[in-house]
Amino acid sequence: MPSSSAAGPSEELADRQAGRVAPRLVLPDGPHYPRLVQAWLWLKRPTRFLDHCSRAYGDVFTMRLPLGMNLVHVTDPELVKAVFGGSSDVLRAGQANAAILGPLLGPHSVLVLDGPEHLRQRKLILPAFHGDRMRAWEATIRDITRAEIARWPTGKPFALRPGMQSITLNVIMRVVFGVGESACQDELRRRIATVTSIGRDPLLLLATRDRRLGPYAPWARFIRARDALHEALADQIRQRRHAPDLEQRSDVLSELLLARDDEGQAMTDDEVCDELVTLLFAGHETTATSLAWAFDLLLHHPRVLSRLIAELDGGAAEYLDATIMETLRVRPVIALVDRHVRQATRIGGHTIPAGTVVCPNIYLTQRREDLYQDPAAFRPERFAGQSLTGFGWFPFGGGIRRCLGATFATFEMRIVIPEVLHAVALRPASRRPARIRRESVTFVPHDGARCIVTARIQPAARQSPQPDLSTPRPDLWHGGGRARRQLHRGHEQPSRRDSGSRATSQLLRRATAQQRSTPTYCGDAWGRPWAGTAQQQHVQQLLVL
Numbered sequence: 001m002p003s004s005s006a007a008g009p010s011e012e013l014a015d016r017q018a019g020r021v022a023p024r025l026v027l028p029d030g031p032h033y034p035r036l037v038q039a040w041l042w043l044k045r046p047t048r049f050l051d052h053c054s055r056a057y058g059d060v061f062t063m064r065l066p067l068g069m070n071l072v073h074v075t076d077p078e079l080v081k082a083v084f085g086g087s088s089d090v091l092r093a094g095q096a097n098a099a100i101l102g103p104l105l106g107p108h109s110v111l112v113l114d115g116p117e118h119l120r121q122r123k124l125i126l127p128a129f130h131g132d133r134m135r136a137w138e139a140t141i142r143d144i145t146r147a148e149i150a151r152w153p154t155g156k157p158f159a160l161r162p163g164m165q166s167i168t169l170n171v172i173m174r175v176v177f178g179v180g181e182s183a184c185q186d187e188l189r190r191r192i193a194t195v196t197s198i199g200r201d202p203l204l205l206l207a208t209r210d211r212r213l214g215p216y217a218p219w220a221r222f223i224r225a226r227d228a229l230h231e232a233l234a235d236q237i238r239q240r241r242h243a244p245d246l247e248q249r250s251d252v253l254s255e256l257l258l259a260r261d262d263e264g265q266a267m268t269d270d271e272v273c274d275e276l277v278t279l280l281f282a283g284h285e286t287t288a289t290s291l292a293w294a295f296d297l298l299l300h301h302p303r304v305l306s307r308l309i310a311e312l313d314g315g316a317a318e319y320l321d322a323t324i325m326e327t328l329r330v331r332p333v334i335a336l337v338d339r340h341v342r343q344a345t346r347i348g349g350h351t352i353p354a355g356t357v358v359c360p361n362i363y364l365t366q367r368r369e370d371l372y373q374d375p376a377a378f379r380p381e382r383f384a385g386q387s388l389t390g391f392g393w394f395p396f397g398g399g400i401r402r403c404l405g406a407t408f409a410t411f412e413m414r415i416v417i418p419e420v421l422h423a424v425a426l427r428p429a430s431r432r433p434a435r436i437r438r439e440s441v442t443f444v445p446h447d448g449a450r451c452i453v454t455a456r457i458q459p460a461a462r463q464s465p466q467p468d469l470s471t472p473r474p475d476l477w478h479g480g481g482r483a484r485r486q487l488h489r490g491h492e493q494p495s496r497r498d499s500g501s502r503a504t505s506q507l508l509r510r511a512t513a514q515q516r517s518t519p520t521y522c523g524d525a526w527g528r529p530w531a532g533t534a535q536q537q538h539v540q541q542l543l544v545l
């Protein structure tokens with residue numbers, strides 16, 4: 001890996017005064033096409049464009065977009081670490097996010113704030129997602145998932161992503177907003193759907209901001225839909241403040257209303273409203289799309305699928321965690337995070353001028369050949385028992401801006417994936433995994449992850465109890481005992497659970513044969529020897545804490 005450095009402006013100044021460096025006040029190299037062409041490639045062919053830039057320009061390159069916007073992409077884990085650890089006064093995430101998300105989320109959103117205001121909001125929100133609280137939501141998530149699966153057609157192709165969106169939206173409504181099944185929930189859902197559908201194309205939105213385009217331009221419709229949503233949420237907040245059981249409730253909204261900052265101040269209604277909208281939009285589509293990617297990848301990798309089913313049947317969750325991590329590595333939903341450079345700063349030997357946006361690039365870093373053998377391949381094995389140090393894997397961003405819902409998202413995925421695999425036998429509707437398509441700021445499966453339910457598995461036909469997915473299993477993570485032996489037995493044989501489905505049995509037979517002929521991956525994703533159970537615990541912590 002090339003040597004690199006990153007330093008704050010004061011160090012830069014000291015270096016310059018001491019004559020140690022001659023600052024290069026030029027942006028890192030990057031493609032030289034016209035800005036409009038680069039914008040088109042970035043919007044329409046994002047992965048091909050990123051792969052090309054990375055091959056041609058290395059660890060740091062500049063993408064030049066219209067209106068003088070320069071994005072400096074960083075793909076070296078050491079530099080990514082330096083950006084995440086840099087001064088939040090100089091590298092401002094809130095300012096960078098506000099450009100696109102501000103109009104939707106509102107001025108108090110934790111995503112668009114910087115400095116002390118950001119830290120205050122973060123501290124107020126964080127306790128609501130504490131591990132103990134989340135465990136109370138497990139049964140709700142399971143029920144929501146089962147109800148959604150019951151609606152899927154049997155024997156006909158359908159896209160999984162909308163189903164996953166419905167699950168994650170219902171989960172947010174129940175566990176974040178604390179809204180039950182009611183007409184009010186339907187109305188809220190309708191308003192959310194309107195904002196989401198108009199907001200799918202942020203560029204079109206921004207391009208139609210001119211009031212002279214009239215009340216039916218996308219921007220004007222978006223503002224009306226956003227205001228209607230804020231109004232519905234403001235109603236919920238007012239009612240909840242006076243709910244007699246406020247202190248006993250386990251939802252996030254109630255927790256936000258009870259939270260106090262260091263001065264003992266509560267959030268205002270406007271602040272709570274902006275945070276609810278933030279949690280809704282940051283948490284709903286991201287988790288749904290990650291789930292859709294997980295199934296798309298699993299169904300196109302029968303060997304992995306059969307091993308996962310076998311291990312779940314054996315009561316183990318270790319391979320499930322590895323599958324989730326590998327999905328988030330090879331198909332990150334958010335390709336990069338942004339930091340607006342407020343003052344000239346040095347990164348990787350370049351002096352980056354004020355006004356530039358620095359982007360730790362999740363997609364490219366997580367596909368580095370020096371970190372991952374055969375990086376485009378889907379191989380959860382690489383995460384089984386691996387220690388994660390550094391920034392070779394950061395689907396949830398990093399530093400003081402790391403995703404506030406990371407634990408919640410992985411908790412939800414750990415429940416939804418086994419729930420689906422225990423309820424239905426699925427096969428892919430296409431021969432190849434879905435292509436990556438850009439939708440707004442996310443990378444999504446181009447066909448919505450189409451699949452077919454080949455059989456429904458009756459609860460009585462399930463062979464083994466579900467593993468406890470909400471808490472770490474010490475017997476597994478400390479590397480021993482009956483459960484581990486069970487896990488290996490399960491690994492050698494396809495699960496009997498699916499015996500009702502001929503298609504699935506065939507799939508599993510084929511998968512097992514393929515598994516025997518495919519050499520098991522035994523390299524270390526991080527270039528070091530396999531490290532054992534202490535690291536397994538570490539991986540578990542990364543997912544669960």
Ligand code: HEM
Nearest residue numbers: 111282283286287290334337396397398401403404405409
């Ligand atoms: C698989 C699902 C998810 C992914 C991949 C994801 C990814 C991200 C990323 C990349 C960031 C930016 C971090 C940075 O700038 O360094 C972020 C921020 C954030 N996410 Fe998530 N997220 C997911 C789910 C959730 C959920 C479920 C919630 C809440 C319900 C949530 C709430 C937030 C919030 C509030 C922030 C802003 C944090 C801050 O600025 O301090 N996310 N997320």
